[in-house]
Amino acid sequence: QVQLVESGGGLVQAGGSLRLSCAASGRSFYSYAMGWFRQGPGKEREFVAGISWSGDSTYYADSVKGRFTISRDRAKNTVYLQMNSLKPEDTAVYYCAGYRTRIITIEGVAYWGQGTQVTVSS
Numbered sequence: 001q002v003q004l005v006e007s008g009g010g011l012v013q014a015g016g017s018l019r020l021s022c023a024a025s026g027r028s029f030y031s032y033a034m035g036w037f038r039q040g041p042g043k044e045r046e047f048v049a050g051i052s053w054s055g056d057s058t059y060y061a062d063s064v065k066g067r068f069t070i071s072r073d074r075a076k077n078t079v080y081l082q083m084n085s086l087k088p089e090d091t092a093v094y095y096c097a098g099y100r101t102r103i104i105t106i107e108g109v110a111y112w113g114q115g116t117q118v119t120v121s122s
Helices: none
Strands: 003-007 010-013 018-025 034-039 046-051 058-060 068-073 078-083 092-099 109-112 116-121
Touching: 003 092, 018 034, 018 092, 018 116, 034 068, 034 078, 046 068, 046 078, 046 092, 058 068
Parallel strands: 010 116
Antiparallel strands: 003 018, 018 078, 034 046, 034 092, 046 058, 068 078, 092 109, 092 116
């Protein structure tokens, strides 16, 4: 059974930082892309960041470019999201995604984590 387990969420003041982690088990994502999505209150789930199987290519939503950084440790089957300069509008449940493809594609997500809450106070 594939599991993606997020950690690192919490409450932070605007301008602060958090680092999310997502540890995968039950399947190796060594050769597959991974990513992060989020769903804010009353909003649809949206793409935040993605990283290719090799880690050479990264992708970001315009709203987080320059503030968030995605990285991965292929040996640990883990993906990270460093979030800096957080804003109240970043408040959301953040979900880890494991892809069935080597690069980030629209229909490529095969597995989801259970989500971790990030709350940014003003």
